[in-house]
Amino acid sequence: MTIDSAAHAAPAAEAAATAAWWRDAVVYQVYLRSFADGNGDGIGDLVGLRARLPYLANLGVDALWLTPHYPSGGADGGYDVVDHRAVDPEYGSVEDVEALVVDAHALGLRVLLDIVPNHTSDQHRWFTEALADPGSPAARRYFFAEGSEHPPNNWQSLFGGPAWSRTPDGRWYLHMFAPEQPDLDWTDESVRADFEQTLRFWLDIGIDGFRVDVAYGLVKAPGLPDNPGSYSPTLFGHGPEQAMTWNRPEVHDIWRSWRAIVDSYPGERMLVGEVCLADLDQVALYSRPDELHQSFAFRLLKSGWDAHAFADAIDSALAAFRAVGAPVSWVLSNHDKDRQVSRFGGGAVGESRARAAALLMLMLPGSPYLYAGEELGLPQAHVPDEAKQDPIFFRSGGARPGRDGCRVPIPWHEGPDVGFSSDPQVPAWLPVPRGWSEYSVSRQAEDSGSVLRLYQRAISVRRDHPLLGSGDATVTVHGELLRVQVEDDHDAVTCWVNMGSAPAIVPAYGEVMLASDSRVLPTGGSVVLGAGTAVWIAE
Numbered sequence: 001m002t003i004d005s006a007a008h009a010a011p012a013a014e015a016a017a018t019a020a021w022w023r024d025a026v027v028y029q030v031y032l033r034s035f036a037d038g039n040g041d042g043i044g045d046l047v048g049l050r051a052r053l054p055y056l057a058n059l060g061v062d063a064l065w066l067t068p069h070y071p072s073g074g075a076d077g078g079y080d081v082v083d084h085r086a087v088d089p090e091y092g093s094v095e096d097v098e099a100l101v102v103d104a105h106a107l108g109l110r111v112l113l114d115i116v117p118n119h120t121s122d123q124h125r126w127f128t129e130a131l132a133d134p135g136s137p138a139a140r141r142y143f144f145a146e147g148s149e150h151p152p153n154n155w156q157s158l159f160g161g162p163a164w165s166r167t168p169d170g171r172w173y174l175h176m177f178a179p180e181q182p183d184l185d186w187t188d189e190s191v192r193a194d195f196e197q198t199l200r201f202w203l204d205i206g207i208d209g210f211r212v213d214v215a216y217g218l219v220k221a222p223g224l225p226d227n228p229g230s231y232s233p234t235l236f237g238h239g240p241e242q243a244m245t246w247n248r249p250e251v252h253d254i255w256r257s258w259r260a261i262v263d264s265y266p267g268e269r270m271l272v273g274e275v276c277l278a279d280l281d282q283v284a285l286y287s288r289p290d291e292l293h294q295s296f297a298f299r300l301l302k303s304g305w306d307a308h309a310f311a312d313a314i315d316s317a318l319a320a321f322r323a324v325g326a327p328v329s330w331v332l333s334n335h336d337k338d339r340q341v342s343r344f345g346g347g348a349v350g351e352s353r354a355r356a357a358a359l360l361m362l363m364l365p366g367s368p369y370l371y372a373g374e375e376l377g378l379p380q381a382h383v384p385d386e387a388k389q390d391p392i393f394f395r396s397g398g399a400r401p402g403r404d405g406c407r408v409p410i411p412w413h414e415g416p417d418v419g420f421s422s423d424p425q426v427p428a429w430l431p432v433p434r435g436w437s438e439y440s441v442s443r444q445a446e447d448s449g450s451v452l453r454l455y456q457r458a459i460s461v462r463r464d465h466p467l468l469g470s471g472d473a474t475v476t477v478h479g480e481l482l483r484v485q486v487e488d489d490h491d492a493v494t495c496w497v498n499m500g501s502a503p504a505i506v507p508a509y510g511e512v513m514l515a516s517d518s519r520v521l522p523t524g525g526s527v528v529l530g531a532g533t534a535v536w537i538a539e
Helices: 012-019 046-059 094-106 125-132 137-141 189-205 251-263 280-285 307-322 347-363 391-395 441-445 451-464
Strands: 027-030 063-066 110-115 164-166 172-174 209-212 270-273 294-297 329-331 367-371 472-478 481-487 492-498 504-507 511-515 520-522 526-529 534-538
Touching: 027 046, 046 094, 046 451, 094 110, 094 189, 110 189, 125 137, 137 189, 189 251, 209 251, 251 270, 280 294, 280 307, 294 307, 307 472, 307 481, 347 451, 347 481, 347 492, 347 534, 441 451, 451 511, 481 504, 492 526, 511 520, 526 534
Parallel strands: 027 063, 027 367, 063 110, 110 209, 209 270, 270 294, 294 329, 329 367
Antiparallel strands: 164 172, 472 481, 481 492, 492 534, 504 526, 511 534, 520 526
């Protein structure tokens, strides 16, 4: 089987937008709680992040996306927000965000914040008012139903169990995630107006844009009818069986209003949406010219190590986003999924494949999003049950391990404390595995063959070569070899990835620009690719 298609240049009407920085930016996702602890309490914070900004600039990324820093009830890693226009004291202050933006801009880095519009914390002042007074305006900002023996419908929480919980006075309220995260009713105009104020608050500070959490949610079917059939929701891949709860057509009006606000600010501010739908054509609709600037293409994140699966994920994303004139936002990992090294087989095999996957993603047309720690080749960490904090683990009664294993703090230095905290005597909020220092930044910075140095070289070459991250792309499969070529009228760059279990020989009609490891051997007119390796060739 061969998959062979070309992604054409953006339509002429969109040509003026191709110079926008976000169309091919390399964006680094900072999981704030686990990145760097600047005040010695075992929790990552804004002071720690500011101190590590030179590391990100040296890595070569264009922007950082910061996971929620808001005051939170602590039920879901900051995604249960108490106040959208404040900073949790554990992380710092609004003034620290302002200083972060100034420092980042001085280093040539842009800053994106996470914004969470689908739900609030149950400790948000609106929800506490709604509990106290069922007839209050605040109660109309959520989904409440009068008390009865059974939940109002068959909707299920993504974290396990029914999507409805009881209030002390017997009412039901809707939460598509944890019970501590009541869903907002976006048909209420005061909800819309308040979030518009939130956007302007952070944009006025100088934030360069937002990653929008659950961008495919927000709107529910009128009357809240049952979802058809039986279903078991997960974090990714929502389809027609959940049509009453996700991807409602009305949600696009919200993003058109947000786009108008963001575009009214100077400096190419932007919005990127988390859209967890199986149909990439539907995902791409969120990135139409008057909606979000980008929406994540998650299919690579969900693909096994297989040439046909990767080819289909790339090819379908290029086609879907081409149709709306938007760049693809590539994702191979994030704070919700097991780390690549472990997903791709673990150990030396998993690391080799993860290195190859990095080269692949960093040459594709569009914008790659890198999750903190992947540039170090971190595996999924084992977190003992007694130390886990993810509500998925608890809501499923331990049947689902949760996401703590990809959220363990970054190892900066060698040694038992790995340099995460300014006070090495204070334990980190999640336990750091023994031996984690072998992945440390300090060790890898001195090793020319390390994963970190590979990422640095790849991002640098990408920045210097006009075709990498842009151009037209052709995707083909040759047995267990994946070939992606980007080209224009004059030049071409080819990425070969050996996704088989044995070495393979590929043609090399030009210069070998970069290889994923030393098992890639040029032999004069061809290249030997070890299993699980990749190479860039300038044709």
